[in-house]
Amino acid sequence: MTDPGDIDAAWLPSAAFRAVGSRRVLVRAGEGPQAGTVHSELAEACARFGGRVVPDGADADLVLAPADVDGLGDEGFTFERRGGTTTVTASGQRGLLYGLFHVVRLGEDAFTGERAREVHRPALATRMLDHWDNVAVHPVMGQVERGYAGGSLFWADGRARGDLDRVRAYGRLLAACGINAVAVNNVNVHATEAHLLTDRIGEVAAIADVLRPYGIRTHLSVTFAAPVVLGGLPTADPLDEAVRTWWAEATRRVYEAIGDFGGYVVKADSEGQPGPFAYGRSHADGANLLAAALEPYGGTVHWRAFVYDHRQDWRDRSTDRARAAYDHFTPLDGRFAPNAVLQVKHGPMDFQVREPVSPLIGAMPRTRLAVEVQATQEYTGQQRHVCWLGPMWSEALRFRPDGSVSAGRLADGLVAVSNAGDDPFWTGHPLAQANLYTFGRLAWDPAADPRAVLDEWIALTHPGAPERLVDGLHAVLDGSWSTYEKYTAPLGVGFMVQPGHHYGPSVDGYEYSPWGTYHFADRDGVGVDRSAATGTGYAAQYAKPWSEVYESPETCPDELLLFFHHVSYGHVLHSGKTVIQHIYDTHFEGVEEAEEARRVWEGLADLVEPARHARVAERFEEQVRCAREWRDQVNSYFLRKSGVPDGRGRTVY
Amino acid sequence: MTDPGDIDAAWLPSAAFRAVGSRRVLVRAGEGPQAGTVHSELAEACARFGGRVVPDGADADLVLAPADVDGLGDEGFTFERRGGTTTVTASGQRGLLYGLFHVVRLGEDAFTGERAREVHRPALATRMLDHWDNVAVHPVMGQVERGYAGGSLFWADGRARGDLDRVRAYGRLLAACGINAVAVNNVNVHATEAHLLTDRIGEVAAIADVLRPYGIRTHLSVTFAAPVVLGGLPTADPLDEAVRTWWAEATRRVYEAIGDFGGYVVKADSEGQPGPFAYGRSHADGANLLAAALEPYGGTVHWRAFVYDHRQDWRDRSTDRARAAYDHFTPLDGRFAPNAVLQVKHGPMDFQVREPVSPLIGAMPRTRLAVEVQATQEYTGQQRHVCWLGPMWSEALRFRPDGSVSAGRLADGLVAVSNAGDDPFWTGHPLAQANLYTFGRLAWDPAADPRAVLDEWIALTHPGAPERLVDGLHAVLDGSWSTYEKYTAPLGVGFMVQPGHHYGPSVDGYEYSPWGTYHFADRDGVGVDRSAATGTGYAAQYAKPWSEVYESPETCPDELLLFFHHVSYGHVLHSGKTVIQHIYDTHFEGVEEAEEARRVWEGLADLVEPARHARVAERFEEQVRCAREWRDQVNSYFLRKSGVPDGRGRTVY
Known part of the structure; x- marks a missing residue:
């Protein structure tokens, strides 16, 4: 890749590759885009730090090779060190790529002592960033809606950027923290952006080509009204045969352009966006329409659950926005297609600094769910304030609807609204890079200790950092969410x-x-007052014990008291x-x-x-x-x- | 003039000219732009309603002729009816034009019975509309700042309109209510608009040419930083000789283009606009700089007194914005040039629905003052609400700083921020036309009963209106300010x-x-608390009796109680x-x-x-x-x- 010049190296400075790059490395990654990345990363690191890519394993310090164990999936890998050789194996190219970055993270530790074989697999299959980027600058919301890091990485001057080096560097950073999906445009799909689905899919394909070597599938936000606004049909009714045909054909063409296209992201019947309600259809009908179109190609529709009345009368105290997602969606449990994912904000409102975990999470056992968080700091200081969100996300991810400590996982995927843009530091506030990194690592392992993730980030970003710097960064970041x-x-x-x-x-x-x-x-x-006894009844949307805990001011945690009472x-x-x-x-x-x-x-x-x-x-x-x-x-x-x-x-x- | 097509006729529908147009009329108006208007108005009215312009006075019903009385000034006229002939005389063309519109207002009453000679003169020499129109659409403020009636009458697509028929029709409406000055651009002078003073003066001249036949002089808002931003000088210091020379030369060129140019309007050291404070100079220094440049040509600088700290700390209760204009300007009384007019908002704050009259008015006896009101309804319903401001303006104009009933006049001029735009009804809300008309008439005669002015407006706008319509319009308009x-x-x-x-x-x-x-x-x-005893001391800026009236909650009028206490x-x-x-x-x-x-x-x-x-x-x-x-x-x-x-x-x- 081209040197991005004045762009900050974030958590992949050259020095982070010193340990790997000074070794004799044997790579048997096979062929393919991610394998190519493994090869080139190792070649570049070795060229820089005096190591060597060797043709056989006899004297190799590091071996990356096909796996001899089952069950790793496409993205998992093994890691072990025995007899002076560190070995990473994986069933697929992606696994090898993640294994390589695991070795990078470990640094010299990866080449010290003995290590029994460890199996690493992502806990969540989908680890996604949604970019709320507009192609045409919006008169109010700008190039990036709720963006605080300059312009879009993908779009400028009304088109996909011609020079995608910055996107390449971005993909590399994301791969290094485990992110495997990116939606490249705003969920509020305006007139220009609607065309990305059809006549402008080539621009999306160009971006997808650049992200693919980093194991990232590209997704697209689409408007539910596409059959009308793009196809000229008189309706977008999800049960209309012509509408179904239109989506099937449009999707076929998308896959002609992008063979590994990830799928669609949809904000429907939400804050003015079109949706199935206009046709008297349910959100399951709406989501399944797109799921059916994507199914032949292995694509997924991410259907957002952010549906509420945004024209509420403040005089009306019986309506409670916090209830909306649960009330709208739980009756539909079991009716969503297998390749439809309901994308639920972590809290019932909208990314406030403190909310309870949404009761919708855990209440739809027969529906695939993804949890959506906001890396972009819309309500947490807009990247002018330092606010490391690792502890907040970790708290949400550790929440169990039934009050258990660890049973089951919270969701099938984790999605963040990206905090990155064309700012030289990627995220406006340089310390906000920690949020992006932490998000990726928690999506890989939601049980991880966020403080340990922060240690990783510090070590990668500041290779060889003295203790005073490590301690200082912890002092500045650890409690920053609480401070905010x-x-x-x-x-x-x-x-x-x-x-x-x-x-x-x-x-x-x-x-x-x-x-x-x-x-x-x-x-x-x-x-x-959101109690069941005297309030809006929101507290009763939770299963026990939470419905009881939240019901009374006596048991409700202090930090949520005014949310519930x-x-x-x-x-x-x-x-x-x-x-x-x-x-x-x-x-x-x-x-x-x-x-x-x-x-x-x-x-x-x-x-x-x-x-x-x-x-x-x-x-x-x-x-x-x-x-x-x-x-x-x-x-x-x-x-x-x-x-x-x-x-x-x-x-x- | 060209028929403006779908544009509302406002208070000059054809039928308003029926009485004049069905008479035999003798005109001896002489030559000149306003005389031409008198001639063409009469010719058109007679052609429409069967009257006739006659060559001598023998059988004339209406005579317009040079005056045989002194002291009418350029704009005054006499009116009388004797022996079946109605006679209007004036010393100048402008006076005849106003006399003609007086006859139009009177309708059939102008031709009934006998009337002793009346002398009509405007009480205020300057009766001005300031347009806060931008040439280049401002990203936040739009084409017309605080405009609620569509786009600008003067500017479109970044230039003066090519077709000025609408401006011509506007000038005619303004003449009919007595307005004689128009500033054609926003007092917040942005980069594009600054150039109207120099290389784009031709566009202003084109507008001035169209307004001139209606007795209206054109004024221009200029930036105090013009010598820097347009002239390339290193300073705009008003005492710098190069700066004075620059303004003199720039002004000379303005008068080359517009011989009867009215002068400059300046918002300096106000809400971010540049001004003399940057050079340690006073506002008298600043105003006199421009006054000196204008003086050889008979021009006037309108210098706004809207100077206050717009970055106040809300925690600081000792600073009182209401005090600002008085505190800034009263020490400068007597230091302004004779052709500098201090333009003072009617209240001490900013066009609220209820404010006391500014204590600055009456506190600068050795300075020419103009009172500024807002016809555009920024704070009074934005022309979506009906709010007839006649009673409010009348109250302000009848206010006497010393508590007397009528001694002296409040100011030398009256200025309104215009409420007109390219809306088909001129003012967005059709009933807001009454504000524009009332403003003009009160500027001519501040002692007029606003309700009588409203009667005029109703009769002109709805010729032959039945009593039910007259009563209905009064019912809707009379109390609308109080309602708001x-x-x-x-x-x-x-x-x-x-x-x-x-x-x-x-x-x-x-x-x-x-x-x-x-x-x-x-x-x-x-x-x-703006009392002197325990508050900010603002009440003490008034002379007695007002300083005593406002000082105590016991004597303060109810409607101003919370302003003062x-x-x-x-x-x-x-x-x-x-x-x-x-x-x-x-x-x-x-x-x-x-x-x-x-x-x-x-x-x-x-x-x-x-x-x-x-x-x-x-x-x-x-x-x-x-x-x-x-x-x-x-x-x-x-x-x-x-x-x-x-x-x-x-x-x-």
Whole structure:
């Protein structure tokens, strides 16, 4: 690949390949696009660090070869070290590629001592990034909807980029953390983007060709109205024969262009997008229409469950947006085709810094589910604030609907809205690279300790980092999600953000809006009663024990109290503090923690490349400014409402 | 002039000329652009209605002739009727033009009975419309900033319109209500518009040529940084000799292109626009720089007094935006050149539905002042709501700083931000035409009874209107400002609008913003303490008696109470109601009044041209919807804060 020039190497700097590149390596990867990547990666590493690709195994330090064990699947691999030789085996090219990056991650450890054979397989078959990238710049949402890292990696000037080197480098980074699927355009499919499915599929194919060597299948967001807007049919009714034929034919042509095309992503009947409701059909009818078209070719439709009334009347307290996905979809369990995947946001609302896990997850045992998270930090600081989301995602992935510790897995796939763009640091905030990496690794192994993943990321990104740098990065990142939570909306209540762009505080910003996102603060208390006994009944959407845990303020976890209950300002939390004092304390603490993180980062100036250090330092200034704004606005708002002064006498305006 | 086709005739339908057009008319207007208009208007009216332009006065019903009285000035005229002949005389062409439109307004009354000679002169020399029109569409503000009537009359596709028929028709409407000055571009002068001053002055000249026959001088908004951005100078310092030379030369060229050019309008050091502060100079220095350049040619600079800190910290309660204009400008009294006019918004804030009259007006006796109002309904319903502003403007114009009833006049000029665009009804809401007409007539005679002006407008717009239509229009319009005030922000507190676009309610929308527009509502009370004793001291900027009247909640008028004082919800108004009950009552009443106006309008369907009736009816639907939203949000907000239920037990959410 071409050197991407001024582009940050992220977690694949040359030095990360030192251990591998200084060895004698035997590769028997066979033929094919991913095998080619294995060969070229090893050749380049050896050329750089003095190693050698050798023709037989006699004196090899590292052997990559076909597997002699069953059950690895296409992506799994074995790893062992015996008698001075490290061996990776896999049943397929993809497995070898992942095995190679496993060795890279281990570094010198991969070539030290003895290691019994380990079997590595991804826990989730689909590990996907959805790009909310527009081809034509949207007048309000821009090139990348909810993007905070510059323009699109894929699209510029109204077309697929001619130079796809950046996409190639991106694919390589994704392969190194285990991601195997990318949707290349926004789920809100506007007029221009609709054509990617038909007359502009060649542009998608060009991108797919570049991602394929990294084991990544390309997916496309499509509009449910495609038969009408592209095909000229009078209807998009999923039960209409002409519509079915249109989709079958359109999909056939897609596979002519992209033989390993991954499938479609669909946002239907959601925030104004067209869908099956217009024809009196169910979402299973809608999803199965596309599933049938994709089935002959092994494709999958990812059907988003983000269906709710976005024109709610704020006066109506009986309607609860949190209930919507469960109410819409659980009656359809068992009716989705095997190659239809219901893509469910991790929480019932919309990527707030704190939400309960969606009750829809676990409630559809006969439906394939993928869990969707947001790597792009729409509600978590927009890559101007450091907010490492590993702990949040890990918490969600470890949640078990029945309250068990580990039975079953939460879903069949994990999807993140990408946080990457054409920014030189990929993600705007250089430390937000950790979110992208962590997402991939948790999708491979949802049980992984996120802190261990962060160790990997630090070691790869800063090869040979001294302990002070490792400790500093942990100090800045480990608690950053908690810090962000502290200085923003309290106790799970969410959505105290500026309307529209969602950056910065506005306590009442969504309080009288049609979006279904309220906190109901008055002079006596705050929070949403979602109990079954006196509220919207949302709590009863969970199985036991969670339905019972969430039903009562006595058992509901503090951090979700205001999501489930409307309580007085004097209500005493499990922490022993009143709600109002908790609000004051966390907001002061959150700012102090952000200031402390900034201070720690300043102290790392001698250990971090200057451009990277400066970029982060500049963002910390904004984070601290914004955190103070959050603190003061939230505290003032609740002082004015409650009349209760801060117990510690600090300044509240 | 070309028939503007589907364009509404507004207050100059053909039928308005029936009385004049059916007479024998003798015209001795002389030569010149406005004389030409007098001739052509009369010729066209007579051709249509069977009258005749006659060569001598023997059998004339109407004579327009040079004046034989002194002191009429260029724009005044006499009017009398004696022995069956109606006579209009004037010293200049402009006076004859205004005299002609006076006769048109009178209709048959102009030709009935006897009338002693009346002398008509405009009370204010400058009667101006400022168009906040952009040449290049602004990405956020659009073609017309704060425009609610379609695109610009002057500019389209990045240039002056090639077809200026619409501008001609506009000029004619303006002449008929007495407006004599138009600024053709936005006071926020962006990069493209800056060039109108120099290499694009030809486009302005084309517009001026079309407006000239209607007695209208064309003005231009310019950027204070013009010597830098257009002239390539290193500075725009008003005391720099090269800068003075640049402006002199630029202005000389402007007058080469437009001999009767009116002058410049400048927004300096205001909301991000450049100004003299950057060079440590005063606003008198800045204004006088341009005044000196204009002086040789009889031009005027309108220098806006809208200077305040728009990056205020909401935590800082000592800074008061309301004080800003007075604090900035009164120290400069006497230092402005004779051809510099300080253009002062009628209130100290920004065109809210209720503000006190700015204390700056009356505080600069040695400075020429123009009062600026907003015909475009930025904060008064954006031409989706009916809100006739005649009573508001009249109140402001009748205000006397010393508390007297009529001593002196308030200002030397009156300026409105125009509410017109390329909408077929000119103003979006057809009834908003009444605002434009009323503005012109009040600028001519600030002492006029606005209700009488409205009668004129009704009679001209609907010639021969039956009493039911006249009464219906009064019922819809007369109280519409009061209605709008009732259902929006209470008691003068202002700014409870959606940030940015300013349409619809958001009680806390500006509460924690940098814009200096707060209400400080808490659980106990609401309002801004601007008293001298305990507040920001703003009240003391007034002379007596107002400084004393406003100082105390006991004497402050109810409608301004929350502008001047922070009071408890239980505070009893002069009306006998508590503040909180006043909020509830007015909000319920305001909606009921809007509903009633809609009902009245429905009943006029048989008397109003269908397209016009339908347009207004459609806007009433939106007005009522929005008024209910205002009512419910404001009432809910204050119920939640105060905890005080509505005394009449109505639904508050």
